[in-house]
Amino acid sequence: GAVVSQHPSWVICKSGTSVKIECRSLDFQATTMFWYRQFPKQSLMLMATSNEGSKATYEQGVEKDKFLINHASLTLSTLTVTSAHPEDSSFYICSARSGGSSYEQYFGPGTRLTVT
Amino acid sequence: AQKITQTQPGMFVQEKEAVTLDCTYDTSDPSYGLFWYKQPSSGEMIFLIYQGSYDQQNATEGRYSLNFQKARKSANLVISASQLGDSAMYFCAMSQNTGFQKLVFGTGTRLLVSP
Numbered sequence: 001g002a003v004v005s006q007h008p009s010w011v012i013c014k015s016g017t018s019v020k021i022e023c024r025s026l027d028f029q030a031t032t033m034f035w036y037r038q039f040p041k042q043s044l045m046l047m048a049t050s051n052e053g054s055k056a057t058y059e060q061g062v063e064k065d066k067f068l069i070n071h072a073s074l075t076l077s078t079l080t081v082t083s084a085h086p087e088d089s090s091f092y093i094c095s096a097r098s099g100g101s102s103y104e105q106y107f108g109p110g111t112r113l114t115v116t
Numbered sequence: 117a118q119k120i121t122q123t124q125p126g127m128f129v130q131e132k133e134a135v136t137l138d139c140t141y142d143t144s145d146p147s148y149g150l151f152w153y154k155q156p157s158s159g160e161m162i163f164l165i166y167q168g169s170y171d172q173q174n175a176t177e178g179r180y181s182l183n184f185q186k187a188r189k190s191a192n193l194v195i196s197a198s199q200l201g202d203s204a205m206y207f208c209a210m211s212q213n214t215g216f217q218k219l220v221f222g223t224g225t226r227l228l229v230s231p
Binding site: 032034042043044045046049091093095097103104105106107109110112 | 158160
């Protein structure tokens with residue numbers, strides 16, 4: 001199956017700093033990528049949908065100025081958490097689709113962010 | 117709006133037995149997809165099985181089968197011959213089969229397989 005990687009797998013940062021998380025599709029071109037966050041013992045909540053070369057579409061309640069998403073190429077999307085606070089500590093997971101009629105969506109391994 | 121409901125926060129099953137994880141959904145879209153994912157403690161989301169709303173037959177993938185009852189809006193996952201490695205969180209999810217096909221997830225069921 002298709003492979004999606006995320007980097008870093010975990011990161012600890014200080015409150016007020018920014019953190020960038022990368023999501024790469026390694027063996028296919030991802031026309032659409034999704035970013036989810038998952039709090040401990042909870043479900044995945046979609047944050048935003050990004051398409052290559054266009055602005056991301058954010059879900060209701062997600063601050064687009066705080067969570068900057070850039071889908072610069074067909075294999076790379078980045079999520080930047082700006083001015084991170086302890087409440088942003090979470091597990092961030094990306095997924096990618098190659099588009100067309102395929103239903104398949106491939107998930108990255110996730111990034112655990114801890115803000116101190 | 118689409119909604120997925122998983123009413124079982126936790127399930128226990130003995131090794132080699134079958135277990136059913138419940139999932140009901142709500143949508144007004146005629147075309148949609150239903151998914152089951154497994155999330156072990158490592159956090160990765162592992163795709164298990166998919167059922168399209170127009171599929172006539174229930175989906176099967178190895179030990180996994182999806183009991184799709186469209187009139188009841190249910191999509192239960194059946195795991196046959198449970199193994200210790202099946203212990204994990206299981207999420208039911210739904211997508212619209214149009215547009216970007218973003219997924220809406222249920223709250224999950226934690227399955228524990230005992231020897």
